[in-house]
Amino acid sequence: xxxxxxSDNGRCIIAVGDITNIACDAIVNAANSSLLGGGGVDxxxxxxxxxxxxxxxxALRNSSLPNGLPPGKAVATTAGRLPARRVIHTVGPIWQGxxxxxxxxxxxxxxECLALAMIEQLKSIAFPAISTGIYGFPKxxxxxxxxxxxxxxxxxxxxxxxxxxxxxxxxxxxxHIFLEANGKIKL
Ligand code: ADP
Numbered sequence: 342x343x344x345x346x347x348s349d350n351g352r353c354i355i356a357v358g359d360i361t362n363i364a365c366d367a368i369v370n371a372a373n374s375s376l377l378g379g380g381g382v383d384x385x386x387x388x389x390x391x392x393x394x395x396x397x398x399x400a401l402r403n404s405s406l407p408n409g410l411p412p413g414k415a416v417a418t419t420a421g422r423l424p425a426r427r428v429i430h431t432v433g434p435i436w437q438g439x440x441x442x443x444x445x446x447x448x449x450x451x452x453e454c455l456a457l458a459m460i461e462q463l464k465s466i467a468f469p470a471i472s473t474g475i476y477g478f479p480k481x482x483x484x485x486x487x488x489x490x491x492x493x494x495x496x497x498x499x500x501x502x503x504x505x506x507x508x509x510x511x512x513x514x515x516x517h518i519f520l521e522a523n524g525k526i527k528l
Pocket of ligand 1 (some may be wrong): 358359360361371372380381383384385433469470471472473474475476477478509510511514515
């Protein structure tokens with residue numbers, strides 16, 4: 342994991358690497374509503390974490406989530422063989438031009454994941470760039486929403502006082518788009 346930026350209070354880190362390698366309390370999966378696996382970061386998480394994650398996702402589909410996980414919501418499972426303790430699955434919006442509530446759904450993903458982390462009393466969480474791959478959300482626009490939503494959540498949630506939030510990018514180019522969109526200077 343290569344750190345590019347750390348906020349002054351040390352609580353938000355922007356890094357480049359493979360999210361499956363990070364030993365955070367939770368990593369976030371940019372899943373699809375089926376929760377039964379997909380490409381991109383979803384495929385990477387299931388393949389590195391092993392079958393226990395999919396088994397728990399299937400159990401959720403057979404119990405509390407028969408119709409799948411709606412966009413903007415989050416649910417936690419085991420992390421299987423991953424170094425993280427938990428995987429928080431969230432479903433980002435599919436980009437449809439911006440007039441279909443995509444911004445609000447994306448913000449909801451970040452808030453819901455953080456809220457679950459609070460419920461589980463987790464101290465660190467790593468986010469991928471939700472919706473900016475296969476789901477086609479413009480990267481710069483997603484970057485601002487991701488950063489601002491997390492900052493608002495941390496500022497307004499006293500229980501979140503000690504959580505560390507990682508923003509992890511698979512590509513250095515994507516990390517730089519994120520830094521630039523949010524006016525952050527690389528370390
Ligand atoms: P979505 O369907 O929500 O768009 P994707 O998985 O297609 O999700 O892409 C989301 C982001 O995750 C993309 O920026 C992609 O480059 C990134 N990504 C893919 N694999 C990994 C990984 N192993 N670690 C971190 N980020 C990843």
